[in-house]
Amino acid sequence: MTYMTLLPADEVPQGLKDMNDKILHAGIFFFTASLIIAAGLRYNLRRRLKPAQYLKIFLLCVVYGGAIELLQYYYVPLREGDWFDFWANNSGALLAVLCWSLFTGRKA
DSSP, rough: HHHHHSSSSGGGHHHHSSSSHHHHHHHHHHHHHHHHHHHHHHTOSSSSSHHHHHHHHHHHHHHHHHHHHHHHHHSTTEEEEHHHHHHHHHHHHHHHHHHHHHHHOOOO
């Protein structure tokens, strides 16, 4: 993910350029947060995470998304850091945290 987000604009595959940018950002961070949560659940014997753990995962995604946008703004040719991309990243991560917390909190 880091590699693809830090590619110069002229090297980004055409298929990704044709997609809706904000949905792509939200989807990537939904997937990232979901992988972190799934790993946390896999190695948690109770098969449930505490609310503080979900908050930490969300904050980790926020910091990572912010770092990516800053790196794009300052260091990647022909790419721009964008506040709307940052908020799309956060929206995807938040949606993943909310979905996982709702579904894993239910009892059979």
